[in-house]
Amino acid sequence: MNDGNQTSSSTSSSKSTTTTSTITDTPINDHTEYQPRKGGVIKLNVGGHLFFTSISTLCAESNSMFSAMFSGRFPIQTEEDGSVFIDRDGTHFLHILNWLRNKYIPPINDDIVKECLIIEAKYYQILSLVDHLSAPPPPSPNPNKFSQKELIVMLNQSHPSHPIQLASADLSGLDLSGLSFRGANLRFANLEGSSLKYCDLSSANLQDANLKRCDLRYSDLSHGDLQRAQLQNSQLQYSTAISCNFSDAELLESSLQNADFQNSQLSGANLQCANLQDINLNGSKLQGTSLYKAINVQRAKGLKR
Structure with a gap:
């Protein structure tokens, strides 16, 4: 009996040792x-x-x-x-x-x-x-685009002897009411949809300017140069445009009631469908001017019929 217990104990001890040895020899994972x-x-x-x-x-x-x-x-x-x-x-x-x-x-x-x-x-x-x-890159800022605030600062810094230079400037959609652009260079400027009510634009260069849908009521355009200017659907009621050059200008469907266009050059201008009620055209040159479907032509002053 004792010999059997010793053999069993020895065998168990041997198994235990073998098991321990097996665990010790297992490689350790580096991760x-x-x-x-x-x-x-x-x-x-x-x-x-x-x-x-x-x-x-x-x-x-x-x-x-x-x-x-x-x-x-x-x-x-x-x-x-x-x-x-x-x-x-x-x-x-x-x-x-x-x-x-x-x-x-x-x-x-x-x-x-x-x-x-x-x-x-x-x-x-x-x-x-x-x-x-x-995403597409944002559009590059337009160097010719000015805000109302920037423009007012520029006007305040300008001198009458050196009028402001705004050729090709983008001034569209701005409220510029009451500002003085006297003698300014606004050739090719974009003023579409802007309010120029009560503005002084006398002697200004507005050749080829975009003035579509502009509010020019009570403005002063006297002695200005608006050759080929785009004035479609513009409001010019009660404006003063004495001795102004509108040669080949587009005034389609513009509102010209009570405007003063005395001695102005309107040769080749397009006044189709324009409202001419009580406009003063005395002394104006109208050779080649289109008055097709103009409204209230009979009320226009100085217009030879």
Whole structure:
């Protein structure tokens, strides 16, 4: 009996020793699994570039690769230094992080860099960044476009002996009522839809200017040059345009009631469908002027019938 117990004990001891030896000889894995913690700091190795950020930043976009990667559903291995390795080019990864942090990155003018970043953003499935980078660039600011405030400052700084120079300026849609543009150079200027009510435009150069749908009521255009100016549907009631040059100007459907056009040059001008009620045309030159379907022609003063 004793010999049997000793044999059994010896055998058990031998098995125990063998088992211990087997565990000791098992190779140790160099990688450990990373357990993501909300708000925790994480070290990323992106193609050899190291970055420190937080889980909340990486998961800022719910449908991104990072949100899935650090959701806790998948095992993540870390390197010996504790970093998580991502086998991608890390050259532009800082832009990826900054977009996740702020939803903003500085404008990228280099097309090659932009294309590379779009590729990386698609890989990480950060679609908002893809859309941002793929959007067409905003239109370049028009250097000839002025605001009402800018224009008032320029007018206040100008001197009567040196009238303001606004050739080809874009002044469309502005309220410029009561301002003085006396002697100003507004050739080819765009004033469409602007309010020029009570403005002093005397002696101004408005050749080829766009004055469509302008409110010019009570304005002074005397001695101005409006050759080939576009004045369709403009309001010129009670305006003063004495000795003004309207040669070949477009005044289609304009309102000219009670306007003073004495001694003005209207040769070749188009006044079709214009309202001529009580307009003063005494001394004006009307050779080649089109009055087809003009309204209240019989009320016009100085118009030979």
